[in-house]
Structure formats: structure tokens, C-alpha cells
Amino acid sequence: xxxxxxxxxxxxxxxxxxxxxxxxxxxxxxxxxxxxxxxxxxxxxxxxxxxxxxxxxxxxxxxxxxxxxxxxxxxxxxxxxxxxxxxxxxxxxxxxxxxxxxxxxxxxxxxxxxxxxxxxxxxxxxxxxxxxxxxxxxxxxxxxxxxxxxxxxxxxxxxxxxxxxxxxxxxxxxxxxxxxxxx
Numbered sequence: 786x787x788x789x790x791x792x793x794x795x796x797x798x799x800x801x802x803x804x805x806x807x808x809x810x811x812x813x814x815x816x817x818x819x820x821x822x823x824x825x826x827x828x829x830x831x832x833x834x835x836x837x838x839x840x841x842x843x844x845x846x847x848x849x850x851x852x853x854x855x856x857x858x859x860x861x862x863x864x865x866x867x868x869x870x871x872x873x874x875x876x877x878x879x880x881x882x883x884x885x886x887x888x889x890x891x892x893x894x895x896x897x898x899x900x901x902x903x904x905x906x907x908x909x910x911x912x913x914x915x916x917x918x919x920x921x922x923x924x925x926x927x928x929x930x931x932x933x934x935x936x937x938x939x940x941x942x943x944x945x946x947x948x949x950x951x952x953x954x955x956x957x958x959x960x961x962x963x964x965x966x967x968x
Contacts, residue, residue, distance in 0.1 A: 790838020797832030800824055845906050847925055854904060875899045876931045879919040894919045897931060
């Protein structure tokens, strides 16, 4: 999304610089006052939308030492946070959502709740990326992976001491950005 938002962000900055007089316009005296106000508003909207697409991020942290899933959203740094207890989830889900002519197929990864609604973690446009993320989450949380219509796959017992050490003492951060997840 960063590549898509960059032209909007650049256009917004250009319009704001034009309205402020940093970039000269040859017919500035012919422009009515409401035209300058409309350009300023357009510059702010384009800069805001482009900035959100370029700098907007979402983080998902799996903290097994404190038994929490922490979801954060922000611009370069977390600005909003929501915490979910891990105790209410029994399995990692790997799903499939068929796209239409305008959207791609997606493979969401989430945590299946014992009671109530499941918790979505991230979503990918390729099955391989989604499966790799689901395996990493299942190993870290010692849970099974469930897929609709398929048998359960037990992966939690295969993690070794080196796997727990790489996770930072029980904390694993999955950053879903642009259809990718990093650990």
C-alpha cells in the first residue's frame, strides 16, 4: 500500500506548497479566494490519505509469557492498542476467502475462540505465506492448525528450545503490512 499511497502523498504536499506560495503559480492573481481554500482542503485530504497509506502500519504481538495477543495500529509507531487474553483460544485457523473481479483471493490466519468470535491475526494473498504464518503461530502458541473441511494438524509439540529463544523469551511479533508478515 505504500507504493500506492506515495503519489497521493506527493500530490498533497505539492498542492499545499502551491497554496502556501512556496511553489509560484503564474496566474495566482486570477484565482478566486474560494479556489485557494478548495486547493488547501484538497492538499490536506491528499496528504492525509497518502500519508496513511505510506506510513500506516498494523502490528500483532503474541506474548505467551503474559498470555496476551496485542494488536496495534499507527503511523510508524503504535498509536492505538487492543489486548486479547490467549486463554480463550483453542486453535489457529487458516481460511480461504474467495475474491471477486476487483479483489484477490485471501487466506486469513486467526485464532479460533472456544466461545464467541474468532480473532483475526493477518491475511495474505498467497497460500504459502499464509500457511507459513499459521505454522509459526501454532508452534509459538503450542496450538493446532484448523482448516475448514480438513483434519487438525498438530504442530505445537515440535518446537524446540532454540525456537523459543528466537521468539524473544516468549514474545513473537507478527507485522502484517502489504500482505506480508514478519517475525
